[in-house]
Amino acid sequence: CYFNNYIQAYGNNGQSGVKVPNCVGDIAVQVYTSFAFGAKSLDFYHYEGGEEEPSMIVNNKKTDVYYYVQEAIQDFKAWDHGLLSFEQTGVKTFVGSTNESGRNENFDGMAKYALESLPGVKSVSSRLDTLIGHLVDGENRNGYMIVNFDQPSNGGIDVVDITFDGGMTKALVYNQGEESIVDLADGFARIRLQPGQGAFVIPYK
Numbered sequence: 001c002y003f004n005n006y007i008q009a010y011g012n013n014g015q016s017g018v019k020v021p022n023c024v025g026d027i028a029v030q031v032y033t034s035f036a037f038g039a040k041s042l043d044f045y046h047y048e049g050g051e052e053e054p055s056m057i058v059n060n061k062k063t064d065v066y067y068y069v070q071e072a073i074q075d076f077k078a079w080d081h082g083l084l085s086f087e088q089t090g091v092k093t094f095v096g097s098t099n100e101s102g103r104n105e106n107f108d109g110m111a112k113y114a115l116e117s118l119p120g121v122k123s124v125s126s127r128l129d130t131l132i133g134h135l136v137d138g139e140n141r142n143g144y145m146i147v148n149f150d151q152p153s154n155g156g157i158d159v160v161d162i163t164f165d166g167g168m169t170k171a172l173v174y175n176q177g178e179e180s181i182v183d184l185a186d187g188f189a190r191i192r193l194q195p196g197q198g199a200f201v202i203p204y205k
Contacts, residue, residue, distance in 0.1 A: 002041075005034040009044040009069050010055035020054055021065050025152025025196025027072040032198025035076075036133025036145040038088025044069050075197070079174040083200055086135035086143045090115040096128040096150065096158070104129045104149070118144070120203070122165045122187065128158040130193075144201045152196035160191040168203035175199035
């Protein structure tokens with residue numbers, strides 16, 4: 001089925017617990033989490049609001065939220081066509097080494113739906129709480145949407161160490177609007193993620 005997701009691009013100043021996005025990470029984490037769960041398209045809700053429910057446009061003027069949305073879109077628009085050729089198979093969560101509680105309530109809610117292991121991956125460790133979506137394309141290549149799942153307003157940079165199996169020697173990495181080829185030593189890659197950001201990684205031989 002076709003999965004379109006709505007991104008919260010407004011708030012109501014604390015009423016009903018809907019937080020006004022106050023950094024690009026607040027938008028980006030929703031975008032990349034959506035991709036990790038297999039979204040094929042996104043809508044940003046809502047476009048225009050009032051002072052009590054600020055969104056992208058208030059009183060015919062662009063707000064900070066508008067620019068957060070534009071920056072988030074710029075980060076992924078250069079490579080989303082590649083992502084669209086992949087189909088999602090599941091997600092797996094990883095509690096970060098700096099999380100002193102050892103748990104994440106959002107991850108608890110995902111537990112019964114999460115993969116027991118990531119296909120094509122030997123090991124994963126992360127500094128911050130991390131969500132990884134597994135995807136496969138028509139040629140049976142694995143792709144991984146890796147998301148910094150820490151609260152973006154904390155400003156934390158995630159460092160994810162991932163080791164692929166199957167003799168992979170390189171990886172195509174899309175991160176913050178840039179495409180790069182990374183050499184893998186014994187299948188190992190280190191991915192750095194800014195607050196709320198995600199990277200799409202495709203390992204190959």
